[in-house]
Amino acid sequence: MRRIQWIVAAALAALTACGGATSPLGGGGDGGGGGGASPVGHVTVGNIFFRSAHNGSQNPAVDTIAAGESVTWTWNAAGSHTVQSTGVPPEIFRNSVVMAGANDTYTVTFRNPGTYSYDCAIHGSAMTGTIVVQ
Template sequence: MRRVAWIAGIVLALALGLAGCRTATSAGSTPVATARVEMPPSYRFDPPVITVKAGTTVTWHNSDHFTHSVRLLDGSGVEKVAAPGESVSITFNDPGEYEYDCSFHPRDMRGKVIVTE
């Protein structure tokens, strides 16, 4: 019984340690001027921070093997779900900073769209 508890403890410690390695944050990321964001097989948005002009439609493409979403964290309720191989788009008309995450993987997948005039 002790052996099972010991193995379970090791598995838990490894899982917690590895989970922290995948956590993506937008803090400190250099904005990239693009209207396309990839969701590669690594539970992240690439690039994590983008900049676009007002009126631009941003497209996220899911090239992962899992379903992901793009959920704006501005209280607007905007959330788009993309199955593997699908793309979703959101048009940003107003200047500002729009943080977003994947509602299925909010701890690992976070990003930001910076909209300029």
């Protein structure tokens, strides 16, 4: 069992070294924390939680923003996590690598009103959140 954990950890570390993030298909975004609108929403990514900096909600973290505004997820400690939209259609936004370093960020600009659910691909339903865009 430990050997499998080590192999998974090594693979995640290799992916992390690749860097970058995908642009969302419908929501817009830059994936790197720079450029675009200044983030209004801010979500902290912890050991096994997403927490809204706006209202303190956690798993699910819920943030409400206006169309055209951004949300930034910031990792608060070392630990492997991702941010990916869930629901229909899938993958409106998703960072392309496993983020593992403290202070790593991922930013998405939401251009269209709607409710966008997300989770961590590694922890699934243990780490969830929702962005409501008005």
